[in-house]
Amino acid sequence: MAKYPASLERLIYELQFLPTVGPKSASRLAFYLLGASDERVRALTQAMLDVKARLTSCSRCGNLAEGGLCEICRDPRRNAKLLCVVATARDLMAMEGAGEYKGLYHVLGGLISPLDGIGPDQLNIDSLLARLQQEPIEEVILSTNPTVSGEATALYINNIIKDKGLTVTRLASGLPIGADLEYTDPMTISRAFSNRRPI
Amino acid sequence: MAKYPASLERLIYELQFLPTVGPKSASRLAFYLLGASDERVRALTQAMLDVKARLTSCSRCGNLAEGGLCEICRDPRRNAKLLCVVATARDLMAMEGAGEYKGLYHVLGGLISPLDGIGPDQLNIDSLLARLQQEPIEEVILSTNPTVSGEATALYINNIIKDKGLTVTRLASGLPIGADLEYTDPMTISRAFSNRRPI
Numbered sequence: 001m002a003k004y005p006a007s008l009e010r011l012i013y014e015l016q017f018l019p020t021v022g023p024k025s026a027s028r029l030a031f032y033l034l035g036a037s038d039e040r041v042r043a044l045t046q047a048m049l050d051v052k053a054r055l056t057s058c059s060r061c062g063n064l065a066e067g068g069l070c071e072i073c074r075d076p077r078r079n080a081k082l083l084c085v086v087a088t089a090r091d092l093m094a095m096e097g098a099g100e101y102k103g104l105y106h107v108l109g110g111l112i113s114p115l116d117g118i119g120p121d122q123l124n125i126d127s128l129l130a131r132l133q134q135e136p137i138e139e140v141i142l143s144t145n146p147t148v149s150g151e152a153t154a155l156y157i158n159n160i161i162k163d164k165g166l167t168v169t170r171l172a173s174g175l176p177i178g179a180d181l182e183y184t185d186p187m188t189i190s191r192a193f194s195n196r197r198p199i
Numbered sequence: 200m201a202k203y204p205a206s207l208e209r210l211i212y213e214l215q216f217l218p219t220v221g222p223k224s225a226s227r228l229a230f231y232l233l234g235a236s237d238e239r240v241r242a243l244t245q246a247m248l249d250v251k252a253r254l255t256s257c258s259r260c261g262n263l264a265e266g267g268l269c270e271i272c273r274d275p276r277r278n279a280k281l282l283c284v285v286a287t288a289r290d291l292m293a294m295e296g297a298g299e300y301k302g303l304y305h306v307l308g309g310l311i312s313p314l315d316g317i318g319p320d321q322l323n324i325d326s327l328l329a330r331l332q333q334e335p336i337e338e339v340i341l342s343t344n345p346t347v348s349g350e351a352t353a354l355y356i357n358n359i360i361k362d363k364g365l366t367v368t369r370l371a372s373g374l375p376i377g378a379d380l381e382y383t384d385p386m387t388i389s390r391a392f393s394n395r396r397p398i
Contacts, residue, residue, distance in 0.1 A: 004292065005265045007253045011246040017239060019231050020224070031289065032218050033247055034254060040216060041251050045244035047210040048232055052240050054206045055233060066204045090230065093203065 062107035062124045064089045079103040081138040111149035139167040146173045261306035263288045278302040280337040310348035338366040
C-alpha cells in the first residue's frame with residue numbers, strides 16, 4: 001500500500017487514538033487540517049494544551065475547575081443544605097442542564113465496579129464524609145445512574161451515611177418523558193409500576 | 200445552560216471546526232483529551248503542527264511532499280513515459296493503492312468547476328504543459344472522476360494536448376467489480392453498455 005509523506009502518516013496515526021476515529025476518519029481529519037489555515041490549527045492545538053495545563057478538580061467537590069474552587073462552589077446563591085452526589089463531572093453538567101437543582105455537588109470520580117478494579121477507596125468518598133461533617137448539609141441526593149454500578153455505589157454510600165440524621169434520597173426511576181411503553185425495557189416498566197403515584 | 204470551565208469550552212468550540220464533529224462529538228473528544236496522558240496530547244498536537252510546517256507540494260508533479268520532489272518523482276523505477284493526471288493527492292493515493300500503475304503523476308489541485316469559481320487558471324495545467332514538452336512522456340491518462348467536473352476537466356485538457364502527438368486515454372467507465380445491475384444507476388449502465396467489449 002502506498003504511503004503519504006511521513007509527517008502526514010504520523011498525524012493519521014495519532015488521530016486514531018481519538019475515540020470513534022478509525023483509519024478513514026483519521027485520514028479525512030488529517031486532510032482537513034492540512035487544508036485549514038495555520039491560525040485554525042494553532043488555535044486547536046493551543047486549546048488542547050491549555051485544557052491539559054489548566055483544568056484541575058475543585059478542591060471541595062471534585063468538579064472540573066481552573067484552580068481552587070469550581071464555579072458552582074464559588075456561587076453564594078447555591079443552596080448549601082442540598083448535596084447532589086454524582087459519578088462524573090459530565091453527570092453534573094447533565095443535572096445542571098436540567099436547570100432544576102440549585103444545591104451543591106460532590107463528584108465521586110466514578111462508580112464502584114469490581115470488574116474494572118474500582119472499589120470505594122478509588123472514589124472521593126472520604127472527602128464526601130468530611131463535607132457531611134463540616135458543612136450544613138441536610139439532604140444528600142445520590143444521583144448515580146440507575147445501573148448495576150450506580151445502584152451499588154448509592155447503596156454503599158447510603159450504608160455509611162444513613163445514621164447521620166440526614167435525609168438521603170435518590171433520583172426517581174420510571175418512564176422517560178416521551179417514551180413509548182411498547183419500546184420500553186421490562187426493567188424500566190417494572191420500576192415505573194412499583195413507583196406508581198396517585199394523580 | 201451550564202458551562203464547563205473556560206478552557207474546556209474553548210476546546211469544545213475549536214474541535215467543532217473539524218469535519219463531521221458537532222457539539223456532542225466535540226464534547227466527547229474534549230473529555231477524551233482531558234483524560235489522556237500529557238504525552239499522548241503533546242504527540243497529537245505536535246503531529247498537527249508538523250504537518251502544517253513540513254508538508255509541501257512536489258515541485259514537479261504537485262503531489263504531497265516534504266520539500267523538493269515527492270517520493271514517486273524521486274523513484275527511478277517509475278516509468279517516465281506514462282503520466283497519470285489526477286485532481287488531488289488523495290486520488291493519486293487511490294491509484295497507488297490499486298498497485299497497477301507504475302508511471303508518474305500530475306496533480307491538478309482540483310477540477311474545473313465554474314460554480315465554485317474554479318477555472319482552468321486555478322489548476323496546475325501550465326506546469327502539465329511544460330512537463331509534456333520537457334519530459335519523455337508518451338501517454339497521458341486523464342484520471343479525473345467520471346463526474347460532470349471530472350469529465351469537463353478531462354475534455355478541456357484533451358483539447359489543449361490532442362495535437363501534440365501523445366496517446367491520451369481515460370480510465371474505463373463501467374460497472375464496479377461486485378456491482379449488482381439491479382442497483383446500478385442508469386448512467387453507469389448506459390456507459391457500460393456503450394463500452395461493452397468482446398470476451
